[in-house]
Amino acid sequence: MWFFSKEHRLLQETVRQFSHQELAPWIEKLDHEEGFNRESFLKMGELGLLGITVPEDDGGAGLDAVAATLTMEEMAAVDASTTLSYLAHSILCVHQISKNCHLEQKQKYLPKLISGEWIGGMGMSEPDAGSDALGMKTKAALEGPFYILNGSKTWITNGPVGEVFYCYAKTGPSKKDVSTFLIDRKMKGFTTGKKFSKMGMKASPTGELVFSDCPVPLQNRVGKEGKSIKMMMGNLDLERITISGISLGLARSSIEVATQYSKERKAFGKPIGAFQQIQERLTEASAWYAACRSLTYQAAKMWDLGLMRGKEASMMAAQAKLQSAQMATQVALDAIQILGGYGYTREFPVERYMRDAKLIEIGAGTNEILRVIIARQMLGAEVVDA
Ligand SMILES: Cc1cc2nc3c(=O)[nH]c(=O)nc-3n(C[C@H](O)[C@H](O)[C@H](O)COP(=O)(O)OP(=O)(O)OC[C@H]3O[C@@H](n4cnc5c(N)ncnc54)[C@H](O)[C@@H]3O)c2cc1C
Numbered sequence: 001m002w003f004f005s006k007e008h009r010l011l012q013e014t015v016r017q018f019s020h021q022e023l024a025p026w027i028e029k030l031d032h033e034e035g036f037n038r039e040s041f042l043k044m045g046e047l048g049l050l051g052i053t054v055p056e057d058d059g060g061a062g063l064d065a066v067a068a069t070l071t072m073e074e075m076a077a078v079d080a081s082t083t084l085s086y087l088a089h090s091i092l093c094v095h096q097i098s099k100n101c102h103l104e105q106k107q108k109y110l111p112k113l114i115s116g117e118w119i120g121g122m123g124m125s126e127p128d129a130g131s132d133a134l135g136m137k138t139k140a141a142l143e144g145p146f147y148i149l150n151g152s153k154t155w156i157t158n159g160p161v162g163e164v165f166y167c168y169a170k171t172g173p174s175k176k177d178v179s180t181f182l183i184d185r186k187m188k189g190f191t192t193g194k195k196f197s198k199m200g201m202k203a204s205p206t207g208e209l210v211f212s213d214c215p216v217p218l219q220n221r222v223g224k225e226g227k228s229i230k231m232m233m234g235n236l237d238l239e240r241i242t243i244s245g246i247s248l249g250l251a252r253s254s255i256e257v258a259t260q261y262s263k264e265r266k267a268f269g270k271p272i273g274a275f276q277q278i279q280e281r282l283t284e285a286s287a288w289y290a291a292c293r294s295l296t297y298q299a300a301k302m303w304d305l306g307l308m309r310g311k312e313a314s315m316m317a318a319q320a321k322l323q324s325a326q327m328a329t330q331v332a333l334d335a336i337q338i339l340g341g342y343g344y345t346r347e348f349p350v351e352r353y354m355r356d357a358k359l360i361e362i363g364a365g366t367n368e369i370l371r372v373i374i375a376r377q378m379l380g381a382e383v384v385d386a
Contacts, residue, residue, distance in 0.1 A: 001297045004066070011067055015074040018047060023079035030081070030203035031352055036161055037082050037203060038119075041089070045116030050090055054098040058106055059114050064304040065238060066297060069245035076249030080356040081203035083246050084363075088157035088204075089113070091242050092235065093120030093166045097182070100222050100231050105182060109164055123153035123167035123183070123209045124232065130155075131369045133168075134229070138211060140169040140179060142225075145218050147171070147181065149211035152193065155363075159207030160195040167209065168232060171225050178229050180222035189214030200355030233314070239364045240317040241303060244296040247321075247328035250357045251289045254328070254335040257350055258282060261339050278338055285331040292324040315377040318370040321360070326367065328357035 004012075022040045030037060044050050052068050054060020061067075068091065075083040094113050097106060097120075112118040129135040138151025149169055156165070163185045171179040183190060193208030223231065259282060262273035272278050299320040302308045308316055332354035336343035343350050361367050376384045 001066075001293070003297075003301055004070070007063070008067055008070055011063070012070050012074055014047060015049070015071050018043065018049075019075050019078040023075065023082055027079040027081070027203060028346075028349075028352075032202075034197060034202045034205075036085070036205050037079070038161070040082055041086075041116040041119060043116075044086065045114065049086070050116055051094055051098070051110065051114035052090055053095045054110065054114065058098045059110055060094075060098060065241055065300040066304055068242045069296060069300045072242050072245030073249040073252070076246040076356075077253045078249075079203065080246050080250050080353070081201045083249070084201050084204040084243075084359070085119075085158050085161075087239070087243055087246065088122060089120045089162075091239055092122035092157075093162075093164065095238070096122070096166050096180075096231070096235055097222075099235075100180070101182070104219065105222070109182060113164060118163040119158050119161050120164045120166065121156050121158035121162040123156050123159075123165050125153060125155050127152065127154050131366060133232075134175040134178065136168060136170060136178070138167075138169040140171050140181060140216070142171070142218075143215075146215040147179075147218065147221065149181065149183075149189070149214040149216055151211055153209040154193075155196065155206055156209050157204055157206055157363075159192050159209055160205040162192075165209060166222070168228060169211075176229055177226040178232065179225050180228045180231065181216050182220045182222060183209070183214075183216065187214055187216065199358065200352070201359045202355075236365065237313045237317040238303065240321040240370075241296065241299045243360055243364050244292070244299075244320045244324035247324035247357060247360050248289070248293050248296060250353045251285070251292070251324075251328040251331040254332045254350055254353045254357075255282070255285050255289060257348060258285070258335040258338040261342075261348075265340075272338070281334040281338055285334055288327045289331060292320070292327045296320045296324055311377055314373055318365070318373040321364065322367055322370040322374070325357070325360040329354065329361060332357045 022043050048061040051060030052063050056062040113120050126136050140147040140149050165183040167181050167183050189212050191210045193210045195207040265272045299316045335350040
């Protein structure tokens with residue numbers, strides 16, 4: 001990308017090396033066993049990746065959304081599962097603490113999250129409220145120096161392995177009365193429920209967070225009571241830009257494997273790459289990937305320059321994620337088709353790429369919800385929500 005700085009390119013090279021050394025040797029086994037590469041988080045900590053967007057004054061790397069997206073792309077080209085856990089940790093938890101918490105909270109949580117000693121996550125979705133996030137039912141009632149939390153969160157990335165969760169709960173009767181709380185795994189009345197077995201992203205543990213009369217100290221509330229929606233929505237935009245990097249990494253690897261295979265595999269006496277139908281799949285994949293890559297990094301760069309905020313930012317983040325996610329699934333499916341029987345087996349990684357890519361069409365806003373966001377900008381809420 002023409003606007004990548006020297007620092008970005010150095011980061012790209014560092015993450016590429018890290019991914020080949022620390023992620024590649026384990027991912028097939030972890031994907032099979034639904035394990036978790038805990039060690040890799042300590043190495044990410046050493047490399048300064050866990051607080052990638054956190055200002056240096058707060059102990060982070062002080063880098064931007066372009067850098068975070070680039071990191072996602074490079075890691076996901078090798079292991080999208082660990083990258084998803086990395087995103088939940090670095091963007092949904094650590095970034096939010098650095099951006100929205102007061103000094104005492106930052107001092108308590110950031111050092112161990114940035115070093116990788118603790119794993120973080122974010123709890124917004126609930127069993128009855130996913131796309132309709134403001135329909136959440138988890139309640140926080142103020143009683144003396146504590147908020148008493150009751151309810152549950154579901155599909156939480158890093159739920160089964162995390163120590164700290166950046167969680168949302170209702171503190172009033174209106175849909176808008178959303179507050180944020182920092183939850184420690186050891187808090188009384190807090191448990192992590194079941195771990196889900198999934199179709200893809202198998203090396204990224206996903207689970208429930210359960211609150212039963214869980215007393216959370218007042219000092220663990222983030223920001224003002226009932227004023228969390230703006231912070232929550234702003235982070236969703238950053239999440240959508242950076243998660244598009246995961247789609248890009250998956251697509252790039254699918255294209256690389258399919259291209260190589262098309263040169264080597266022979267049918268009817270020639271390489272299958274000589275057939276125009278194979279060329280069509282490869283060339284469409286390469287063009288769609290390039291278009292999504294431009295859109296995603298443009299969104300990241302505009303975010304960094306502060307050139308878009310509010311609804312404009314939401315629209316561009318939604319456009320980038322909608323296209324990148326669909327592209328990565330289709331490109332992985334095409335790679336499977338190009339590899340024929342081998343593509344359908346675990347002899348090659350493309351079936352894993354497809355299973356992993358599909359998640360990005362659901363998490364961080366489904367394709368349908370992203371289309372609603374874009375349509376609202378194009379047609380106006382009065383038309384779309386009529
Ligand atoms: C692996 C994984 C990891 C996740 N990690 C996290 C996490 O770390 N933290 C967290 O808080 N959440 C997380 N999630 C939750 C994720 O964000 C939700 O699954 C997602 O927002 C969709 O919500 P839902 O599953 O309840 O689907 P629903 O909202 O029930 O939607 C079901 C279907 O209806 C469609 N639909 C809903 N509303 C509309 C509408 N208005 N117009 C058109 N179609 C509509 C949806 O697009 C979808 O196709 C994760 C999910 C998965 C699978």
